[in-house]
Amino acid sequence: MRHPPNRGFNHRQAVTEEWFRTQVLPRVSSARFLPYQMRQMRNEHLSAMLRDEDRKSIARIAGDLVKVSARWRCLPFHYFRYGGYRREVSTERACSYLPESALFHRLLPRVNRDAIDLDDKTSCKRILASAGIPQPALIASGDRRAGVTSDGETVSLRNVLDRASAFGRVVVKPSRYSSGGSGVVIVRPGEDAFDLPAYAQRWGTWLVEQHVPQHSDLDVLNPYALNTFRVITLLRDGTAEVLYVMLKLGGAESTTDNSAAGGMQIRVHPDGRLDRHGYDRSLNAHTCHGGSSVPFADHRISRMTEVRELAERCARLFPQVPFIGWDIALTPGGPVVIEGNSSPSLAHIQRTHGGIALELVPALRSVMDRPII
Incomplete structure (x- = not known):
């Protein structure tokens, strides 16, 4: 038996x-x-x-x-x-x-069955780190009571940012249950007045990570924010495939790259070539960013093969979550993963790629209702 x-x-x-x-x-x-x-x-x-x-x-x-x-x-x-x-x-x-x-x-x-480890940003970072995935350094994480540094030391909430002073600018963000850039704050420890205990009371679990510089190919388009790629992957039968890639440019008065803060998205082709137009949340077409004179149509992003390959490597680490939107930054040293999203923005995809139902729905149905391992 x-x-x-x-x-x-x-x-x-x-x-x-x-x-x-x-x-x-x-x-x-x-x-x-x-x-x-x-x-x-x-x-x-x-x-x-x-x-x-x-x-x-x-x-x-x-x-x-x-x-x-x-x-x-x-x-x-x-x-x-x-x-x-x-x-x-x-x-x-x-x-x-x-x-x-x-x-x-x-x-x-x-489709996305067991998304616990992906949706918890701290857990996701640890899984990515165990596989050697390049990402911003985790400085500390915690909850409403205390923080824990990356080397496992427990520290009070008021002392967390003191440990981050050597990193220059850092990013503080909720560890779970946020989207669209909600709760993301860029802080300069020792210079900016930031109340982490009050932040923790509002958001619950949180993390602090290094703020990374961006590649010059992106800086010339918008120097006001860290602009990232949203790379949509689908994992089928152990094989990861990149379905769509968009560049998210932040607004001229925003430190994040989400469209709710005045940002826009542009389709990125596999060779790094940008589409002629980028689109804001009202579907207004733009030929360049408001803070730059560089046209999208003549611009090509280098190292896009590395960006796509990095997303595929990450996708294979989360077999229970076949459909993921990866936020990837391109730094002077290469691409780094910011986070993964188990509910990637459909609006981002369809603003830049048009209606995708005929191709996406069959793809998602092919990975539906798998057992939880």
Whole structure:
């Protein structure tokens, strides 16, 4: 008689979180999703449509909305998010855009199963470090009570940044449950007044890591922030594949590269060539960054092969999370991994690559419902 394999605490924790992610979280997020989308429509997308002089007639838009809703069985908020109302966008093309509700409520919970170690930024850094993955140095991590340095020494919250003074600028960010650059703060220990105990009370777990310099290929595009690549990988049968690469440029008055702070995204081709246009969160097309005169169309990023290969190496370390968005910075010494995201931004992908449903949905279905090991 064969006995079932002995399952330890980690497996039970993974199964519990899996149940929460697939059964509870979609219901909770669905309840919050409608008000969020309504706010986005009111504050951003509707006004953008009304300003667009090249929009379709009301009759054509209404016909599109019926077909898009029938295709995806959801309210078509994404039609406005991705500019489906523009004359140049055919109904077929409008239907090719994947709605956020389809990805995050139907597909992703059945694809990315055990994402605990990836979503906890401190755990992720330790896994990457064990495999020799280049990344910003971890200085300390902790919670509301105390911090722990990278060499395992427990220190008070008020003394954490004293240990970071040799690193110059450092980055403080939440260890879990944040997105879009929320909570990310750049601090100069000894110069800036920063209250880590108050920060910990707000965000819970946190980490402090080295702030890395960026390569000149990126600095000439936007010197105001650390601009990173969002590299989307898919792991199938042990083989990692890069699906999409975007460059995220921060706003001229922002220290982070997220679009909510005035940033934009640009498609990056495998040879490092940038697309002609970058797009902000309202889908406005830009030929260069506001803080630079360097056109995107004539610019090529060096070492892109290394960036893509690094993302593939990282993807193989998280077999339970096949679909990951890696944030990778390019420093003068080469690419370094900032973090991985188990819920990569669909908006980033479709702003730069257009509607990707026809290729992405079958790819995700091919890795759905695998057992938790």
